[in-house]
Amino acid sequence: MKAMKNIAVLGATGAVGIEVLHTLERRNFPVGRLKLLASSRSAGKKLRFKGKLVAVEAVTPDSFQDVQIAIFSAGASRSLEFAPHAVKAGAVVIDNSSAYRMDPQIPLVVPEVNSGDMRKHKGIIANPNCTAAIMAVVLWPIHQAAKIERIVVSTYQAASGAGAKAMQELEEQSRDILAGRAAKKEVLPHQIAFNVFSHNAEIADNGYNGEENKVVQEMRKMFHEPQLKICATCIRVPVMRAHSESIVIETGRKLSPEEAVKILGKAPGVRLVNDPRNNYFPMPIEASGEFDVLVGRIRRDFSAREGHGLALFVSGDQLLKGAALNAVQIAESLADL
Amino acid sequence: MKAMKNIAVLGATGAVGIEVLHTLERRNFPVGRLKLLASSRSAGKKLRFKGKLVAVEAVTPDSFQDVQIAIFSAGASRSLEFAPHAVKAGAVVIDNSSAYRMDPQIPLVVPEVNSGDMRKHKGIIANPNCTAAIMAVVLWPIHQAAKIERIVVSTYQAASGAGAKAMQELEEQSRDILAGRAAKKEVLPHQIAFNVFSHNAEIADNGYNGEENKVVQEMRKMFHEPQLKICATCIRVPVMRAHSESIVIETGRKLSPEEAVKILGKAPGVRLVNDPRNNYFPMPIEASGEFDVLVGRIRRDFSAREGHGLALFVSGDQLLKGAALNAVQIAESLADL
Numbered sequence: 185m186k187a188m189k190n191i192a193v194l195g196a197t198g199a200v201g202i203e204v205l206h207t208l209e210r211r212n213f214p215v216g217r218l219k220l221l222a223s224s225r226s227a228g229k230k231l232r233f234k235g236k237l238v239a240v241e242a243v244t245p246d247s248f249q250d251v252q253i254a255i256f257s258a259g260a261s262r263s264l265e266f267a268p269h270a271v272k273a274g275a276v277v278i279d280n281s282s283a284y285r286m287d288p289q290i291p292l293v294v295p296e297v298n299s300g301d302m303r304k305h306k307g308i309i310a311n312p313n314c315t316a317a318i319m320a321v322v323l324w325p326i327h328q329a330a331k332i333e334r335i336v337v338s339t340y341q342a343a344s345g346a347g348a349k350a351m352q353e354l355e356e357q358s359r360d361i362l363a364g365r366a367a368k369k370e371v372l373p374h375q376i377a378f379n380v381f382s383h384n385a386e387i388a389d390n391g392y393n394g395e396e397n398k399v400v401q402e403m404r405k406m407f408h409e410p411q412l413k414i415c416a417t418c419i420r421v422p423v424m425r426a427h428s429e430s431i432v433i434e435t436g437r438k439l440s441p442e443e444a445v446k447i448l449g450k451a452p453g454v455r456l457v458n459d460p461r462n463n464y465f466p467m468p469i470e471a472s473g474e475f476d477v478l479v480g481r482i483r484r485d486f487s488a489r490e491g492h493g494l495a496l497f498v499s500g501d502q503l504l505k506g507a508a509l510n511a512v513q514i515a516e517s518l519a520d521l
Numbered sequence: 522m523k524a525m526k527n528i529a530v531l532g533a534t535g536a537v538g539i540e541v542l543h544t545l546e547r548r549n550f551p552v553g554r555l556k557l558l559a560s561s562r563s564a565g566k567k568l569r570f571k572g573k574l575v576a577v578e579a580v581t582p583d584s585f586q587d588v589q590i591a592i593f594s595a596g597a598s599r600s601l602e603f604a605p606h607a608v609k610a611g612a613v614v615i616d617n618s619s620a621y622r623m624d625p626q627i628p629l630v631v632p633e634v635n636s637g638d639m640r641k642h643k644g645i646i647a648n649p650n651c652t653a654a655i656m657a658v659v660l661w662p663i664h665q666a667a668k669i670e671r672i673v674v675s676t677y678q679a680a681s682g683a684g685a686k687a688m689q690e691l692e693e694q695s696r697d698i699l700a701g702r703a704a705k706k707e708v709l710p711h712q713i714a715f716n717v718f719s720h721n722a723e724i725a726d727n728g729y730n731g732e733e734n735k736v737v738q739e740m741r742k743m744f745h746e747p748q749l750k751i752c753a754t755c756i757r758v759p760v761m762r763a764h765s766e767s768i769v770i771e772t773g774r775k776l777s778p779e780e781a782v783k784i785l786g787k788a789p790g791v792r793l794v795n796d797p798r799n800n801y802f803p804m805p806i807e808a809s810g811e812f813d814v815l816v817g818r819i820r821r822d823f824s825a826r827e828g829h830g831l832a833l834f835v836s837g838d839q840l841l842k843g844a845a846l847n848a849v850q851i852a853e854s855l856a857d858l
Binding site for chain 1: 699719721723751754760765778800805806818822823830832
């Protein structure tokens with residue numbers, strides 16, 4: 185039996201924090217003591233873990249004594265504030281925020297892709313952006329087989345990416361519109377119900393929004409391909425919690441759809457949903473709650489250099505592979521190190 | 522004043538037919554006599570046109586006497602059955618179905634793109650697929666300026682593309698799910714509420730569905746570019762009636778985003794919604810009911826040959842530019858011939 189680890193979860197009451205608890209349970213992670221941390225606003229709430237209620241404590245610099253692994257899902261500013269304390273106390277921080285992802289000293293990890301990068305960690309391991317994580321787990325085995333040289337991706341991103349309140353907003357706006365009332369915007373800047381809009385992350389000088397730039401930079405870092413060419417368009421859609429991605433790739437060597445299907449059929453963390461006869465392919469409602477990322481619509485891109493282009497469609501749970509599951513997988517790999 | 526034309530609308534009670542009537546009104550088309558035609562099931566219904574109620578008649582081979590322009594929106598099999606009768610009676614048929622679009626004898630027209638093709642019509646003019654029409658009106662001025670060589674497009678297609686019943690299904694499924702009930706599937710093969718799915722048109726041997734193949738073939742025909750390279754991924758999203766498209770193009774000559782903005786800013790049928798500072802770009806709820814197709818997110822594609830790549834995002838009303846408006850614009854051009 186594996187050694188028990190004392191775990192802290194910062195941001196335990198958030199959409200991702202709750203999924204971290206579920207995932208630790210579902211994967212039977214050897215949790216020793218469990219510390220649930222959040223802002224003082226959420227302190228005193230109780231969350232169920234393995235049938236027992238655990239009280240949420242207000243996070244302080246001293247919260248991390250005797251913690252071996254701290255999973256942070258409370259936003260970048262909380263991570264910057266508390267990760268140094270956790271590391272000082274001897275914990276390894278798995279950080280779900282963007283705070284440390286592009287720090288060259290800090291590994292950015294999808295375990296199916298680059299778990300080796302964890303070996304050189306100095307106390308913090310970054311969990312990638314949800315869209316990048318879902319893409320990476322599918323594209324990595326193809327990259328290994330045929331060297332991906334270019335990716336053009338358009339996303340269909342769920343409300344969960346903006347947190348539990350955005351999911352509630354999608355529900356409430358939908359109710360209001362169906363009842364003939366105006367939709368109220370409080371969390372997201374544009375109506376999400378019965379609408380799609382360009383991801384609301386700030387637009388940088390290069391014309392891309394923050395989400396798109398994260399996808400480009402994080403994919404390059406995880407794949408160890410600093411020049412990998414990526415064009416990303418990130419769009420929000422009225423879906424609760426799984427992201428979908430329409431991906432078109434160009435490979436250095438020729439790769440047939442049949443070969444790609446074979447590769448993806450045995451790829452870890454990936455499940456083929458690729459049934460053209462029944463027009464049955466990945467859908468976010470079927471990816472929701474699933475650990476595996478669904479992939480299908482695998483077909484030749486006839487607009488690319490002959491034999492070098494492939495198109496595919498992917499759906500993965502934003503809160504699981506896009507966040508909580510990947511963090512717990514990193515914790516599992518740490519326990520194995 | 523322009524000469525009045527006697528108009529027949531076949532499929533008058535459908536989602537597109539009703540928009541044809543609204544559009545004839547909104548554009549003050551010189552309608553002489555108006556004949557509303559549908560299947561016998563809808564005969565006797567009354568629709569309002571310019572304040573007067575007009576009775577719907579059951580279509581027969583003899584319905585087209587004294588009709589100058591017949592706008593068909595009743596599906597391909599009705600078009601194949603009745604268009605020959607309409608032509609024989611002396612009408613010009615503007616056909617919104619896929620029946621004649623790829624017939625080399627029949628012009629396929631978006632007036633802003635290739636109205637010249639209408640001159641050689643032999644009684645039937647085809648109205649393109651909605652996704653192709655919305656794309657064509659935006660990309661044509663760019664093609665003229667810089668020769669588009671490749672298009673990679675992923676779509677966000679509204680329920681209206683599958684008709685009024687699919688729009689109702691989106692509403693009913695949304696209501697059911699919000700009330701904790703299971704979603705009933707009757708019109709579309711997969712749940713559309715709070716979900717996205719690969720377009721349900723049949724998958725052809727090349728791995729692409731019927732909608733995607735239409736986009737490729739129809740774009741090539743309208744642009745007179747039989748070799749134009751296009752990779753299309755058509756996806757349905759829970760939106761009522763406007764299609765959005767994430768488009769990445771490669772041009773033969775270099776084209777900067779600034780130049781593309783200038784070109785699109787004065788393109789007919791197109792409205793720029795391109796405000797990076799406020800993160801405000803085309804959205805289907807704002808394109809709904811609009812004649813213009815909205816375009817924004819105009820930016821360099823750094824993954825393409827330097828200076829030759831552009832990305833953009835488009836929303837256009839599927840029932841208007843994607844169907845009824847384009848048909849009425851063809852009728853206007855005919856009246857001008």
